[in-house]
Amino acid sequence: MSKGKLQKFAEMETFKNVFQYPYGVISEVPFDMKGHWCEQYFKNDNPIVLELGCGKGEYTVGLARVYPNINFIGVDIKGARIYTGAKQALEENLENVAFLRTSIEIIDRFFAQDEVQEIWLTFSDPQMKNFHKRLSSTFFLNRYRNFLIDKGIIHLKTDSNFLFTYTTYLVEKNKLPLLFRTEDLYGNETNGVKSADFDERTKEILGIHTYYENQWIERGLNIKYMKFELPRLGDLCEPEIEIELDDYRSFKRTKRSGKATAK
Numbered sequence: 001m002s003k004g005k006l007q008k009f010a011e012m013e014t015f016k017n018v019f020q021y022p023y024g025v026i027s028e029v030p031f032d033m034k035g036h037w038c039e040q041y042f043k044n045d046n047p048i049v050l051e052l053g054c055g056k057g058e059y060t061v062g063l064a065r066v067y068p069n070i071n072f073i074g075v076d077i078k079g080a081r082i083y084t085g086a087k088q089a090l091e092e093n094l095e096n097v098a099f100l101r102t103s104i105e106i107i108d109r110f111f112a113q114d115e116v117q118e119i120w121l122t123f124s125d126p127q128m129k130n131f132h133k134r135l136s137s138t139f140f141l142n143r144y145r146n147f148l149i150d151k152g153i154i155h156l157k158t159d160s161n162f163l164f165t166y167t168t169y170l171v172e173k174n175k176l177p178l179l180f181r182t183e184d185l186y187g188n189e190t191n192g193v194k195s196a197d198f199d200e201r202t203k204e205i206l207g208i209h210t211y212y213e214n215q216w217i218e219r220g221l222n223i224k225y226m227k228f229e230l231p232r233l234g235d236l237c238e239p240e241i242e243i244e245l246d247d248y249r250s251f252k253r254t255k256r257s258g259k260a261t262a263k
């Protein structure tokens with residue numbers, strides 16, 4: 001590990017807004033704050049919103065600035081990335097922000113039933129080869145159901161046509177209520193509404209760009225966004241369709257065709 005990373009890790013141990021529980025730790029020690037984030041950390045009754053795969057935490061911190069009455073928790077396995085957002089939140093005295101360093105595969109060990117209102121998936125890796133690593137797959141949605149309120153909202157913001165198409169089919173197949181969907185969030189019109197006519201709040205939210213988002217925008221890619229509800233009951237199934245691969249990403253397998261099955 002580089003000296004810079006070691007320094008960041010050492011400094012982060014002192015951050016009161018960072019909780020570090022990679023798999024090796026949580027398998028040994030139960031997480032005491034499960035079910036008690038509001039009471040023990042945030043010291044309020046406000047709703048909790050998660051950003052999963054938060055990277056440097058621009059979205060978590062950006063939303064926390066706009067919504068002081070909502071508690072935001074950024075989750076990522078990479079500590080050197082979380083460091084950036086956590087430090088920023090401390091410098092700005094943002095009391096409604098926390099970061100959790102862990103694997104999202106075990107996210108339901110950290111939150112109790114109904115503890116979370118909404119989840120943001122921001123520029124998640126599309127995982128074109130392994131659907132069970134895709135953060136919007138049934139594998140993960142079933143875990144989210146263990147702590148998300150019934151009909152809690154999942155937001156997906158992505159550059160990836162593959163991930164967006166896959167999630168669209170999954171939402172359709174499982175009849176999950178779709179609240180909003182656009183394939184060009186920053187275009188002149190989204191669903192017939194001119195972006196210039198968005199209300200101030202929507203404009204503020206649209207103004208928050210993540211690190212990866214800026215890179216994709218610079219490369220000229222459309223940013224896609226959808227939000228849907230996740231009811232707690234009912235079996236979820238994977239869509240059985242072929243989806244065109246994102247040609248700007250590597251797909252570590254001999255490409256027999258330019259498509260991959262959703263599974």
Ligand SMILES: C[S@@+](CC[C@H](N)C(=O)[O-])C[C@H]1O[C@@H](n2cnc3c(N)ncnc32)[C@H](O)[C@@H]1O
Nearest residue numbers: 053054055076077078103104122123210211212
């Ligand atoms: C492409 S980056 C996007 C980061 C950030 N949301 C952004 O837009 O700049 C994906 C992030 O998700 C994290 N990630 C992916 N799968 C994960 C998992 N299973 N558990 C924890 N973190 C994960 C990675 O560490 C990485 O920081």
